[in-house]
């Protein structure tokens with residue numbers, strides 16, 4: 409891997425039909441850095457996120473990941489290259505137990521690495537894989553839900569389980585799309601702490617979109633602020649928090665005080 413940024417967007421442009429939503433955005437995420445993309449509703453955060461992960465095509469510009477040009481690569485190949493992604497609405501296997509969800513993700517990781525041969529419907533996972541899945545569940549405080557079917561667990565626990573599935577792939581970067589969406593305040597703080605500890609323990613980079621300022625300011629090192637498809641401010645958390653333009657356009661007095 410090169411010494412440059414882990415993930416980089418260069419002059420990215422994305423349109424829905426004739427409507428240009430991302431208007432030449434450039435950003436860079438260094439190894440180990442946590443970057444938050446914020447902005448008012450409709451600013452283009454989710455679209456930018458999807459362009460980075462390969463879920464939508466760019467009209468112009470480049471996405472670089474680990475020093476390679478991945479602009480033309482579909483999402484699953486970016487995932488296999490180390491881009492782990494969670495969704496606003498969690499995408500766990502609802503019919504499977506928590507432990508089986510994680511085992512499926514670990515098997516997928518091994519298959520990506522060419523370590524798992526033969527059919528995917530093998531009768532039983534290896535004992536080592538089960539232990540690894542148990543460790544991951546424990547790491548995310550989900551051990552007590554090991555044998556619960558995912559459909560029956562709470563929204564917050566589903567989001568945590570999705571995080572476990574993403575971590576099972578041993579990503580170099582975690583792409584978190586509103587990781588606390590729909591969560592109660594106590595759950596939000598717990599997942600923020602979890603993401604901080606994942607960064608500490610695994611040195612993984614993070615890109616996140618998020619509306620909750622307390623969550624953003626507790627996780628991110630740097631922040632990019634978007635408005636109408638452009639970056640209107642970028643800098644460290646403190647720089648952005650103290651920026652007048654950001655306060656005027658986005659944070660608003662109440663949110664600013666809530667976060668600060």
Ligand SMILES: Nc1ncnc2c1ncn2[C@@H]1O[C@H](COP(=O)(O)OP(=O)(O)OP(=O)(O)O)[C@@H](O)[C@H]1O
Pocket residue numbers: 424427429447448449450451452453454455456
């Ligand atoms: N599939 C689509 N087709 C057409 N226009 C779209 C589509 N998805 C989003 N848009 C428009 O693109 C613009 C940016 O949307 P986007 O969802 O990226 O914003 P956002 O900053 O993530 O907003 P939010 O905070 O509400 O999630 C908005 O004007 C939105 O209406």
